[in-house]
Amino acid sequence: MEFSKNLSRERKARGLSQEELAARLGVSRQAVSKWETGEAAPDLPKLLALADALELPLDTLCGRETADGTPAVPAPTEKAVSPTAGVSLRLWQGLCGVLALVLLAGGVWIWYQRRTLVPSEDAPAESTLPDTFSAAGESFSWDSARGILSYRFTPGIADETCSYQITFTGTDNVPHTYDALYSGGVCTGSAELTPGDVYDVTVSVNDDTGSRAALLARSLTVEPGNVVRWTPAES
Incomplete structure (x- = not known):
């Protein structure tokens, strides 16, 4: 496969x-x-x-081995071999093992060279995004009728050609990621979360050259009475 x-x-x-x-x-x-x-x-x-x-x-x-650890390609049908054929088989197996190690070492060397000595005409474009990214001006509100959390934040990198996402990671350490629509300098959207759980909130910006992420809020939770509480990242 x-x-x-x-x-x-x-x-x-x-x-x-x-x-x-x-x-x-x-x-x-x-x-x-x-x-x-x-x-x-x-x-x-x-x-x-x-x-x-x-x-x-x-x-x-990569499809070279199945999930249970067996080779992806069926093993050839076993056939009786003479003692001399067994010696030859072991010799070939040894030679193939050495060749595999040589090819692996060569592949690693080529990969390292491509990462460190890529010709300028073939070098990938460096990311146009700044080295650091931050977000502020966050606000959250809970809609009990629909069971969703609405969010709003101001990204430190504001560009209509970029895409933005927000991720809520609860106590189960499972991230829940949603697209954040950008318009007029702010990002907005809604997320389906579990009231009472506690979430850390991160946001990210992406373009064709790379991505950056930043912590937006900590310990976000929806309390009784539809009250949303959180700790800003900068505090």
Whole structure:
């Protein structure tokens, strides 16, 4: 199974949305979507992070091994071999093992060289986003009739070409990520949360060159009487 289909299958098997997986990796939902459709492929660090996030061996994620640890390609039918053939087989196995180690070392060396000595004409564009990102002016209100939390905040990077998201992480450490619509210098939206739970709130900005994230509020909770309380990040 090719990587894109394998990634989609394993993500869905764990009940994760593309937004939730993207939040764990610190990338945009669009990036995860392109990986699953085959339009793009993650680099090696992101591939390793994906394997960790899905709690899978790298070979399984890449389709080289099934989830139970057996090879993805069926083993050949066993045939009787002569003693001399067994010696030759072990010799070939040894040579193949050495060759695999050489290829692995070469691959690591090439990857390192590409990261440190990429020619200028092939170098990826550096992120146009500032090194730091912050948000302020946050406000939250609870709509008991619809059971949703409305939010509003002012991003430190205000650009209509960027996309913004907000993530609520409760006591179960499961992030819940929502798009934050930007208009007129502020971001707004709504989220489905559990009253009484306590959440840390982070926001992120994304463009075609990268992403930045910042803590917006701590210990957000909805108390009886539809009162929303939180601690601003800067306090």
